[in-house]
Amino acid sequence: MEAKGGYWGKILRVNLTTGEIKVEPLPEEFPRKYLGGVGFGTRLLYDEVPAKVDPLGPENKMIITPGLFVGTGIGTGSKTAFNFKSPLTGGYGRSMAGAKMGEELKKAGYDILIIEGKSEEPVLLVIEDDNVKLVPANEYWGLTTGEARKKAKEEYPGFATAFIGPAGENLSLISIIDTDERQAARGGPGAVLGSKKLKGIVVKGTKKIPIAEPEKLRELIKKWALVFKDHPATKADMEYGSGEFLDWMNRERGTFPTRNWQMGFFKKAYEKAKEEGREHIYIDPYYWAPKYRVGRRPCPLCNKPCSQYVKVESEKWGTFMVDGPEYETLYSFGGVLEIDDFETVAYLNYLADELGLDTISAGVTIAWAMEAYERGLLTKEEADGLELTFGNGEAAVEALKKMAYREGNLGKLLADGVKRASERLGRGSEKFALHVKGMEPPAYDVRGIKGMALAFAVNVRGADHLTSGAYGTELVGKWWKFEGVDRTKGENKGFEIAFHENLMAIYDATGTCKFSRHMYFLEGFPELVEAVTGMNIGEAELMVIGERIMNIARAFNVREGFGRKDDTLPYRIMWEPIPEGPSKGLHVPPWELDRMLDEYYQARGWSRDGIPTKAKLMALDLPDIADDIGAGI
Ligand code: SF4
Secondary structure, three states, X not given: OOOOOOOOOEEEEEEOOOOOEEEEXXXXXXXXXXXXXXXXXXXXXXXHOOOOOOOOOOOOOEEEEEOOOOOOXXXXXXXXXXXXXXXXXXXXXXXXXXXXXXXXXXXXXXXEEEEEOOOOOOEEEEEEOOEEEEEEOOOOOOOOHHHHHHHHHHHOOOOEEEEOOHHHHOOOOOEOEEEOOEEEOOOOHHHHHHHOOEEEEEEEOOOOOOOOOHHHHHHHHHHHHHHHHHOHHHHHHHHHHXXXXXXXXXXXXXXXXXXXXXXXXXXXXXXXHOOOOHHHOOOOHHHHHHHHEEEOOOOOOOOOOOOOEEEEEEOOXXXXXXXXXXXXXXXXXXXXXXXXXXXXXXXXXXXXXXXOEOXXXXXXXHHHHHHHHHOOOOOOOOOOOOOOOOOOHHHHHHHHXXXXXXXXXXXXXXXXXXXXXXXXXXXXXXXXXOOEOOEOOOOOOHHHOHHHHHHHHHOOOOOOOOOOOOHHHHHHOOEOOEOOOOOOOOOOOHHHHHHHHHHHHHHHHHOEOHHHOOOOOHHHHHHHHHXXXXXXXXXXXXXXXXXHHHHHHHHHHHHOOOOHHHOOOOHHHHHOXXXXXXXXXXXXXXXXXXXXXXXXXXXXOEOOOOOEEHHHHHHOOOHHHHHHHOEOO
């Protein structure tokens, strides 16, 4: 292998149907072509999960790929990718988490873990260096993620863990994998493990990850630690977490979706606080972080932790501890449900983590149910007697519990996310079901952030903010090499979004947290990659790797039948302008989206139908994929 460090050259493969466990060599060309993390995962997913397989059947796989920097000590190099065919969208699935288990997997001597097949009975996968076994997990089945983690920590002290909760067991399409209180959340990875009857994974490794140039790496780690320490964003992130910019999103930009996206501004919370300042907005971390934070539980080896671990002693909800709601959850259990009580938002966050549900998808689905209820489309009887009105925290808590267990009429209706729920209910409720390709959107009212609207529409895994990470560039108007970006106009967005996606794929391949993208720019990566692997890969080649990864992900979806018709937006985003606030009047009509799609496909070198061309795929050294799906001659 060309690389002198960073890789073991080993794939651990576990077949749950046969019980076979084997170690295979990492293909020679993988490090230079795909780097690691999501790069390895995307390529393997394309190669090993053929078109049209049932995402909840034995043919689907869970491919776990720690980023290249994981375990090396590089600041925020903490992310592990969980790659799978998404049961939520039917397409490419990938979920990232600051998972301790990724680091342990590498220390155990593996670059990649592939889980395939399906067990008849609940099992736990135990990995301790070269010792790998499947053990019965009947006593774990039915436990919440927290209960399972606690039990595993007693039985396997010193091991990192990953568990699904009841929602994953019950095959909820919006269920997660919890990895020591960090969540691989989006696209239904919990249901994939649930369908395989794999309750969890515990991992411990004792090997030293090979590093090509250890001395140089030590110096670089020190250099970047100082950059992080002195950066103004570090202090804000550490004091208030990712919700730090909530007030700005809400009051300055008017792009904080509220009441199931009926509004782009959480008016109720602000009216209550009147002129008293953001410390009196109860879901704003300026209020809750100093009051409730008792510590931090960051991703492994993070040197700018955004984690706000809180202890809540609530009259309504009892005492509980949770890693405090991050920005997306302040929206999904706060703004979009119009709940402005921090303790309730935190409790919903705690429950979702314990039950194993994606906070974004679950919140947006409940918000849809609240709107349906208030419009008289969902009756009280159909809502299992709940008064499912906006702002009703008690009803939201009950709905969430029901979703995880598919309990009652409401649980069955909501368990699989908003697309399925609106199809089940009908009655015109599809018009206010917020999703792209079946995935519920995060906390950016893209009617007022046009580049992000395009990013939602073309996103390979549905409406997410992380594949492009372009919301900051759009909202501030500049970032790194980008200047003069106008969020209110749907022009010049094609290149911007394609470039952001390619660059973010490098973060995901190396496992670098995107909260450090104001510190590490593209120029920061080559020296780190070289110190870890010994491979001299410049900025231009890194961007080609990012582009290659994005094209393979797109090819995976094309093979499943996705194309331009699926690169669309929810009805509300296209047809209902933001009614008031700083982004009043903005929306993304279909003609504007169409123009942005043309621009994007052109920037990508794809056909007008959104299919990667043979020429582009050949240029990216993907001849087999060019043969499979490439457009043109
Ligand atoms: S900044 Fe936050 S999300 Fe990123 S690695 Fe650190 S703790 Fe994890």
